[in-house]
Amino acid sequence: MIVSEMTNISNFQTSRSAALLVYPGFDLLDLAGPIAAFNDANVLVAKAYDVTVISCAGGLVESSAGVAVATSPSNRQASADTLIVIGGAMPAVRATAPELISEIQRLAPGCRRVASVCSGAFLLGAAGLLDNRRATTHWKFSAELQALAPAARVEADRLFVQDGPIWCSAGATAGIDLTLALIEDDLGAEHAKAIARGLVMSHRRVGGQSQYSALLELEPPSDRIRRVLLYARDNLAEFLPVHRLAAAGALSERQFTRMFLRETGMTPAKAVEKLRVEAAQPQVEMLAAPLETIARSVGFSDAEHMRQAFLRCNGYAPAALRNARRVRNA
């Protein structure tokens, strides 16, 4: 049915150029996701995108996984409609050559949109493109990004963030979500949805969702269960007994537990516990707030309950995680 909805040929426009910028040590997956999504867009809408992989020097560029990719020299690229800066292994990103940054600064003004995948945000930050803008990156590195770009507003719990012409995405797979959003912006929701289906991605894991929630990644097939998960996630600090979750999904309690188990593989109460643990985890690792405070902020009645839940879900206590993190930092 998607095909029949496709617009007539008189609507034809010239290709939009998308330049994907890489450098030695870039992350292959960060690059592959957007390419795959753009390519699927081209299958659906002929010549929608003209995709080029570029680097400062051109030629073969080795990824962090060792596999090299053929690139064009960026100085031959006058400007692109969309520029996407690919993420890479952190040591490589931290040690970025100044030419790369100035290349980004040279290209960006001519681009309609500039985006980053994962740690690519560091390069946008270094180029000054994130100043006074909302941004995101892989949550593990959000503090470091904020330090690098103090004038940016780094949001740690986003899959992707758009602020004007600047788009940032979180971890590698979020790069696909980002690209789908770019495509949706250009070609409309119908096409983006069809591409998402082709990639076996869920259309609209919209920006606000937690990027590190394994549970939400499950994307249960039924809309109601999905809604319940989002409701739970957004109200973690509240009491969330089964009957309330069922109400949020407009289902009877019995039917709700049944469907929930079928679609997520776990029972509702377990899922809420898991969501709470997932929400607490990054805060525990931050070492700043006391465990008691964190526990209450995600809906555990006290630190002891949180400890029990951590043991059940992860097999270790919050304090153990904290100690491990301290040792690593030292």
Next chain:
DNA sequence: GGGAAGCACCGCCAAA
């Protein structure tokens, strides 16, 4: 740290 109370889970059945 033990025992009662409360809640979640799930099998079973009847109704839609």
Next chain:
DNA sequence: CATTTGGCGGTGCTTC
């Protein structure tokens, strides 16, 4: 007739 739905209540886990 098959499948989906929702109520009931026993069992066991969690909480207090």
